[in-house]
Amino acid sequence: MVGLTIAGPQSGSLTGHGAAGGPGKPTGSTPVPPQRSLIRRLWPWLIVVLAVVYFVTPLLGTIRLSLRHNKGTWEAWRLILGNEQMWPAFGQSIVNGLATIVVSLLIIVPTAYWVALKMPRLRPFIEFITLLPFVIPGVVLVLALIRLYSAPPLLLTSTYNSTRIVMICAYAALSFPYMYRSVDNGLRSIDVRSLTEAAQSLGAGWPTIVARVIFPNIRLAILSGALLTFAIVLGELTIALYMAQRTLAPFMADIVRNKPFEAAALTLIAFSVTWLALGMISYVTNRAGRKA
Amino acid sequence: MSVAETVDKDMGGAKRPPFRFRWNWLGVMPFLLFAGALLILPTIVLGARSLAGADGSTTLDNYRSLATPVVIDSFRLSIKISLITALVGGIFGFLLAWSMVLGGLPKPVRSLLSTFSGVASNFAGVPLAAAFIATVGRVGLFTILLKAAGFDMYKAGFDLYSFIGISVVYLYFQFPLMVLVITPSIEGLKEEWREASENLGASTYQYWRYIALPVLMPSILGAMILLFGNAFGAHATAFALTGGNLRLATILIGQQISGDVLQNPGLGYAVAMGMVAVMAVSIGIYSILQRRSERWLA
Numbered sequence: 001m002v003g004l005t006i007a008g009p010q011s012g013s014l015t016g017h018g019a020a021g022g023p024g025k026p027t028g029s030t031p032v033p034p035q036r037s038l039i040r041r042l043w044p045w046l047i048v049v050l051a052v053v054y055f056v057t058p059l060l061g062t063i064r065l066s067l068r069h070n071k072g073t074w075e076a077w078r079l080i081l082g083n084e085q086m087w088p089a090f091g092q093s094i095v096n097g098l099a100t101i102v103v104s105l106l107i108i109v110p111t112a113y114w115v116a117l118k119m120p121r122l123r124p125f126i127e128f129i130t131l132l133p134f135v136i137p138g139v140v141l142v143l144a145l146i147r148l149y150s151a152p153p154l155l156l157t158s159t160y161n162s163t164r165i166v167m168i169c170a171y172a173a174l175s176f177p178y179m180y181r182s183v184d185n186g187l188r189s190i191d192v193r194s195l196t197e198a199a200q201s202l203g204a205g206w207p208t209i210v211a212r213v214i215f216p217n218i219r220l221a222i223l224s225g226a227l228l229t230f231a232i233v234l235g236e237l238t239i240a241l242y243m244a245q246r247t248l249a250p251f252m253a254d255i256v257r258n259k260p261f262e263a264a265a266l267t268l269i270a271f272s273v274t275w276l277a278l279g280m281i282s283y284v285t286n287r288a289g290r291k292a
Numbered sequence: 293m294s295v296a297e298t299v300d301k302d303m304g305g306a307k308r309p310p311f312r313f314r315w316n317w318l319g320v321m322p323f324l325l326f327a328g329a330l331l332i333l334p335t336i337v338l339g340a341r342s343l344a345g346a347d348g349s350t351t352l353d354n355y356r357s358l359a360t361p362v363v364i365d366s367f368r369l370s371i372k373i374s375l376i377t378a379l380v381g382g383i384f385g386f387l388l389a390w391s392m393v394l395g396g397l398p399k400p401v402r403s404l405l406s407t408f409s410g411v412a413s414n415f416a417g418v419p420l421a422a423a424f425i426a427t428v429g430r431v432g433l434f435t436i437l438l439k440a441a442g443f444d445m446y447k448a449g450f451d452l453y454s455f456i457g458i459s460v461v462y463l464y465f466q467f468p469l470m471v472l473v474i475t476p477s478i479e480g481l482k483e484e485w486r487e488a489s490e491n492l493g494a495s496t497y498q499y500w501r502y503i504a505l506p507v508l509m510p511s512i513l514g515a516m517i518l519l520f521g522n523a524f525g526a527h528a529t530a531f532a533l534t535g536g537n538l539r540l541a542t543i544l545i546g547q548q549i550s551g552d553v554l555q556n557p558g559l560g561y562a563v564a565m566g567m568v569a570v571m572a573v574s575i576g577i578y579s580i581l582q583r584r585s586e587r588w589l590a
Contacts, residue, residue, distance in 0.1 A: 055412060061434060137568075236528070270418075
């Protein structure tokens with residue numbers, strides 16, 4: 001490493017994607033550390049190495065366990081990949097994830113656009129509502145939804161598929177904090193009013209403006225919210241469990257309790273899909289940052 | 293979007309519309325209805341039912357019954373785990389964020405770590421439980437390595453399916469969440485402050501003790517409170533790990549859904565509302581502290 005790097009004013013932002021509601025504002029210059037003694041410079045490395053060890057050990061442990069089935073090294077993998085319930089559960093979760101993204105985008109993009117254009121003073125109020133999922137824990141939400149919508153006048157959860165629709169809508173609501181934040185960030189980076197007026201002067205109506213002018217301009221910003229939503233839905237246990245849905249997480253929870261080796265293999269599969277989605281976020285964010 | 297089209301016709305193209313209160317509100321109606329149906333109404337109904345007695349009258353009985361041992365124990369355990377993981381995760385997350393921002397690490401290492409934090413902070417649930425079973429469970433990698441080195445974790449009192457075990461598992465998402473939340477604040481420390489303090493003869497210790505930490509304190513406290521709420525509302529990881537043997541507040545509510553373990557549905561609603569109250573208070577304090585810290589660090 002270079003001991004003393006002169007960080008320019010454009011040295012990259014480390015804010016990640018602000019998943020938990022930290023203000024994702026771009027940063028100015030990173031303070032330049034002055035020349036320090038060797039021991040002082042080693043401290044950060046020690047902390048980082050410890051952190052990496054803590055992060056990586058569970059992964060290694062899972063890989064090891066997935067190869068320790070007493071009938072052979074790859075037996076756990078063979079069993080889980082051949083499991084008749086695994087693929088349908090995986091498929092359902094993927095479809096749920098995609099459907100959630102679509103529902104969430106259909107609600108959030110027009111709303112955030114409308115607020116940015118017409119009612120900017122409403123922004124804090126809308127943002128407050130999008131943050132409600134942080135206040136209502138998933139297990140409380142599913143209790144409330146079941147008690148409200150399964151009761152006689154409504155009976156929205158009387159069949160598997162109607163329950164599934166309620167669950168996807170609940171997932172969309174849970175995705176609001178991430179989705180609204182990324183869409184709103186995207187809208188802030190473009191000139192909404194000028195784009196709208198230009199499109200209108202060319203004769204475009206509202207649906208055309210949202211779908212063909214605004215949406216393409218904030219595509220990259222939306223992608224991070226969409227990927228995060230996908231990853232969350234793919235691993236979501238609580239709501240699916242109590243709504244008796246045969247998705248990936250309840251299936252996994254069953255396997256974890258009964259078949260540790262197969263559970264390890266399945267965990268690694270779920271890991272790689274989730275991490276691929278989440279890892280892509282930072283790739284996308286970096287690219288968006290370079291474009292800006 | 294028929295509503296939007298109506299508005300369009302009324303306004304006649306690109307002209308700046310006169311302020312039309314009602315029409316503008318129609319534009320956010322789909323959102324408000326959706327959030328109303330899936331977040332707000334269910335919570336309000338839950339609140340209303342928590343106030344209903346067995347005979348349908350309005351009463352605070354359910355909230356009085358919160359003082360039963362089952363409920364108190366579950367909240368106590370939840371709060372204990374949330375506090376300890378917020379504190380430990382907060383301290384280590386701060387140290388890692390500090391190393392990343394001010395430690396002079398090469399840029400690829402920094403961006404790799406921040407990406408990893410983004411991923412890991414969202415990594416709760418069944419896979420996390422499985423990964424820790426494979427690592428510090430009875431036949432886990434770490435357990436076996438320690439045993440080979442002559443130390444038996446389980447004989448020393450460690451148990452993955454207990455308070456300490458759950459805390460270790462929760463730290464896996466608490467610690468990176470702290471990194472994500474606190475990094476922007478550390479980046480907001482202005483170099484001028486350090487230079488000014490050095491020109492006035494302050495040591496590094498004095499700079500941190502009298503300038504940097506006081507400025508960062510609201511952010512650090514706020515972030516830790518956010519971590520507290522994050523652990524307090526978590527259900528999936530604990531459920532996957534213990535199947536409900538360790539009764540956290542969230543686990544208790546889950547059991548109340550599938551079968552009335554408290555033998556009083558109203559009490560279940562009161563427990564759920566109690567959770568919402570704790571979450572609302574912690575998120576509220578977080579956002580107040582966040583706003584305060586932005587005065588210096590924005």
